[in-house]
Amino acid sequence: MFARKTPIIAIATATGGAGVGIVRISGAPIPPELVYALVGTALTARQASLVHIKNAAGQTLDQALALFFPAPASFTGEDVLELQCHGGPQLLQLLIKRCLELGKNCGLTIAEPGEFTQRAYLNGKIDLAQAEAVADLIGAQSEAAVLAATRSLQGTFSQTISALVEEITALRILVESTLDFPEEEIDFLESAQAHQRLQSISLRLAELQQAATQGVILRDGMQLVLVGAPNVGKSALLNRLAGDELAIVTPVAGTTRDRIKATINLAGLPVHLIDTAGLRATQDFVEQAGIERTWEAIQQADAILYVRDGSEQSGAAVQADTELQKSITAAAPAGCPILAVINKADLRPDAENQVSNLAGALHISAKTGYGIEALSTSILESVGWSGSNEGLLIARQRHVDCIRLAANHLQQAKSHGSNGNQTLELFAEELRLAQAQLEAISGRTLPDDLLGKIFSQFCIGK
Ligand SMILES: Nc1nc2c(ncn2[C@@H]2O[C@H](COP(=O)(O)OP(=O)(O)OP(=O)(O)O)[C@@H](O)[C@H]2O)c(=O)[nH]1
Ligand SMILES: [Mg+2]
Structure with a gap:
């Protein structure tokens, strides 16, 4: 983490020409002499002043709006000076240069990525989950992600924690x-309704875990892997879902070798589609390498579309499909939804009535588009996506991991307090560990190096 306390400066707006460009300085304090030297006047707190900023030779560089937010009522909790200038990249660089010249004596330096937000965190303006939401709001790719990040930034997630x-x-x-009165331990858990309370905390934690898992998918998108035997129409399905001819489709089995990726937006959810090489035993070295990648993709999937060819209804084909599905299920991450899809419905309109169908399988035609809407709905349902923006939170894998570990500790606590085998010390210790995991989400118990890593992923000027 950045230990320095000296004032920092950065361009807060994106690079490139724009109507307005903002230069921001934060310091505890920003010396008034620096402000005066820079804008040529004393500024009134939180009031816009039209100022002229000059270079060392006294030539005006720009006419700008200056805003001064004295500590602690600012984003960082320190003094903050914002200069709203014209948004030319060269102009903004010259302004920064001038600020650095004038601020040399007070140690003014260029901010590191995320340093403004980190100061806000260190000064108690926001907690870590809110700081992360700032970055997620900037990176949000859909309306749902924007609303969810804003909700997390406003503290909804942090308040639940x-x-x-x-x-x-x-x-x-x-x-x-x-613990100081061992003779009372036996009755204690009962009289304090400790089990009921623990149970209620566990239930709420489980709800939060589900919401956070959704939040991660919303932030990062879901990896949806298309797998199956060769020639069943995986690539045709990728093209249909993506609405573009991205993957090569041919009647030759073993056409796809490498993974082919496309990102689509399903009801606000970013879905990363991954088309893979068809699974079969082969002597072809290149195809083998492709199939290895298919198995790797299966291991990293958030959901799997297991595609079968509905025009192939021979007993042997059905048997082979069932075997393949078992191997895919075994290789997929625990709990990963596997949607069975029977393709080429256009060739066998009667296929939906076949007894050999996989239970719950969806009949589609990548060629005609039949069943694709129902498939999209099933994809969203498989990860519990409601499509409603209400109550969504943005979250990171880090948060889900902390919640899962906290839930494990609560589970352990339960086991130490049951069956007449009550060990109150261990019960208490597991509660302490659960609490520490939850506090890591807001940053309270997170080591400095991890904090530094999180902030270093921010953009400069934020
Ligand atoms: N009639 C019909 N043909 C289809 C449909 N989907 C795919 N096909 C045909 O099936 C053949 C194989 O399609 P692909 O999409 O290349 O199959 P794949 O599963 O990607 O095959 P590999 O890449 O070899 O694993 C092509 O000739 C497609 O035109 C469909 O819904 N209906
Ligand atoms: Mg293919």
Whole structure:
């Protein structure tokens, strides 16, 4: 983490020509002499002033709007000076140069990526989950992602975490105060309704885990992998879903060798489609390499479309398909939804009535588009995507991991307090560990190097 306390400066707007470009300085404090030297006048707090900024030779570089936010009522919690200038890249560089010349004595330097937000975090203006939401809002790719990031930035996610932490703390206080009176331990858990309270915390944590998992998918998109035997129409399906001829489609089995990727937007959810080499035993070295990649893609999938050829209904074909589906299920991550799709419905209009069908399989035709809408709905349902923006949060894998670990500790706590085998010390310790995991989400118990890593992924000027 950046330990320095000296003032920092950066261009807060994107690079390239624009109507307006903003230069921002944050410092604790920003010396008034610096402000005066820069804008040639004393500024009133939170009021826009029209100023002229001059170079060292006294020539006017730009006429700008200057805004001064004294600490602590600013984004970073420090003094903040914002200069809203014309948005020319050369002009903004000259302004930065001039600021650095004038600010040399007070140690003014160019900010590192994320340093403004990090100062806001260190000064208690926002917690870590909110700081991460700032970056996610900037990177949001859909309306749903924007709304969810804003909700997290406003603290909805953090408040849910805090409420859970408070309840765990209350339970810990009860348990730990009982540790001094061992003869009372036996009755304690019962009388304090510890189990019910633990159960209620666990349930709410499970709900939060689900919401956070959705939030990760919203932020990062879902990896949807198309797999199946050769020639079943995986590439044709990718093209149909993407609305473009991206992958080569031919009647030759083994056409696709490399993974082919396309990102589509399904009801606001970014879906990364991955077409793969058809799975079969082969002597072809290149095809073997492609098939290896198919298995790798399966292992990283958020959901799988298992595609079969509906025009191939021989007993042997159905048997082979069933075997293949078993191997795919075994290779997929635990809990990864696998949607069975029977393609080429146009060739066998009666196929939907075949007894050999996989249970719940969807009949589609990549060629005509039949069943594609129902398939899109199933894809969204498979990851629990409601399509509604209401209540969505933006989240990161880091958050989901912390919540999962916290849930594991609560589970452990339960086991230490059951079946007459109550070990209150261990019960209390597991509660403490669960709490620490949840507090890592807001940054309270996160080591400095991890914090530094999170902020370094921000853009400069934020
Ligand atoms: N009639 C019909 N033909 C289809 C349909 N989908 C794909 N095909 C045909 O089936 C053949 C194979 O299609 P591909 O999309 O290349 O199949 P694939 O599963 O990607 O095959 P590999 O890349 O070899 O694994 C092509 O001749 C397609 O035109 C469909 O819905 N109906
Ligand atoms: Mg293909």
